[in-house]
């Protein structure tokens with residue numbers, strides 16, 4: 001089953017001069033798979049990612065998420081898809097500095113629910129436990145390390161049990177050991193929650209953990225292959 | 236509710252900024268309360284000193300006849316008119332009293348004493364002597380007492396326009412607080428005045444007060460009396476006709492008070508919306524994240540509306556307390572040594588509640604401006620910046 005599909009997507013930034021960043025992108029992602037998008041800096045990976053996560057709109061072409069055609073949705077429906085179907089992990093983690101670690105994880109739930117039940121609170125704590133920072137739940141984002149912030153962002157992305165996780169350079173500023181941990185974490189999460197992962201990275205280690213590697217250059221897909229030498233997932 | 240929670244956190248995270256704007260609103264509202272209540276108090280004491288303890292509606296004879304006949308019928312007709320408080324009748328006439336080598340003009344006021352006393356508070360104003368006990372007694376005012384140099388029990392000769400001289404015994408001295416009355420009114424019984432001037436059973440006026448909270452409806456009530464009586468031989472006058480200057484003065488005060496309050500309010504709205512607009516910039520990162528996580532436009536806007544509401548709520552409440560404090564301080568400060576205040580404090584709850592509600596709602600509305608601005612914020616721009 002295909003959860004996310006792009007067909008004929010073009011992106012042109014029109015400012016002082018026209019800048020076409022994406023050229024006729026056709027991509028589809030099977031449910032419960034993990035794909036990496038790799039490419040040089042400025043090749044258009046983040047632009048692609050933002051379009052897939054309906055944060056940005058393509059200049060032309062169509063995006064379909066969980067059988068919904070994005071161009072036919074209104075702002076409210078788009079907000080709902082972003083909240084329920086997609087989990088984002090950004091390169092610069094972006095936690096809300098005014099809220100504690102636990103509260104940050106709960107926010108995706110509170111966006112569509114007035115209050116949180118004890119069950120929901122347990123889920124948030126459980127997610128923090130999975131990412132290994134259960135002890136830090138009462139801290140503010142400014143009081144934890146970069147890697148811990150990243151893990152909080154991952155727990156937050158999982159909160160509403162989304163069918164798709166979009167992660168843009170999730171290990172961008174993590175050391176290799178932590179990067180390994182995050183990769184292992186993604187593998188575990190995929191197994192446990194049946195989530196579709198799409199990860200932008202220029203870290204070969206991260207890419208090697210995925211099922212499929214899509215390479216982008218100058219706004220075009222230049223290669224798209226299944227990852228044959230999947231690294232055995234160490235526990 | 237998430238927007239309320241976020242609004243609270245945003246306000247808490249910028250404590251200094253929040254405190255400053257709350258303080259600003261509090262100052263503005265306190266000025267509003269102080270000026271507003273001061274002017275209301277001023278107006279009330281002005282009105283009271285002009286028409287308090289006096290009839291506010293009077294029925295007088297018209298034309299050549301300076302007396303009213305069959306007045307009992309009129310009084311009965313008037314009694315049913317809504318909004319009237321006290322009713323009394325008077326038989327008055329001009330006369331004079333001798334003083335050394337000259338004569339002093341006086342106004343003999345023959346009252347139905349019990350009912351007139353309730354309007355003027357005569358018995359409470361007697362500072363020496365006592366109330367009238369017989370038809371041969373009079374009360375005279377403080378100024379006349381001093382002018383004539385008389386004492387209680389003295390005989391006062393009253394000269395009527397027809398040349399008659401009648402002796403009355405001075406039963407007491409009053410002070411009604413108004414110089415013109417203290418100087419000229421010689422108060423006696425209704426029947427005594429009727430006999431003195433040969434009115435027989437006629438009177439010269441029916442005097443009335445209106446309910447305390449309907450002072451400013453005196454003209455309407457007077458019109459209704461006119462209708463009820465429907466008699467060409469009498470005319471109905473009310474205090475508003477006779478105090479046009481006072482009324483236009485009051486109106487001027489009310490307008491200037493409204494202008495001050497309007498200006499204060501406008502500055503509150505401008506201040507709040509500009510501060511909250513800065514917040515949109517300061518918190519654009521957070522807003523971008525929230526939008527990326529799917530917060531609805533409505534809830535994103537509510538964050539700012541709630542910030543306006545919270546700021547307004549605290550600011551207005553503190554401002555009212557501050558304004559009242561200022562008013563009491565001013566009152567104590569300007570009081571004379573004996574403790575009589577320059578102005579009376581009148582706590583107009585309606586005015587206070589209205590000011591409170593208006594300040595809070597305009598502060599909430601002020602939140603709409605940044606709320607609209609937040610809608611334009613595109614999460615992609617925030618996420619790209621890093």
Ligand SMILES: Nc1ncnc2c1ncn2[C@@H]1O[C@H](COP(=O)(O)OP(=O)(O)OP(=O)(O)O)[C@@H](O)[C@H]1O
Pocket residue numbers: 013014015019021039040041042043044045046047048
């Ligand atoms: N708002 C914009 N207006 C014009 N050009 C833009 C805008 N945003 C991005 N670009 C350009 O689009 C191209 C692709 O940008 P994008 O962020 O998608 O690259 P990327 O592959 O994510 O790079 P990196 O690995 O450095 O994050 C870049 O050349 C960038 O300069």
Ligand SMILES: [Mg+2]
Pocket residue numbers: 045046047
């Ligand atoms: Mg990028």
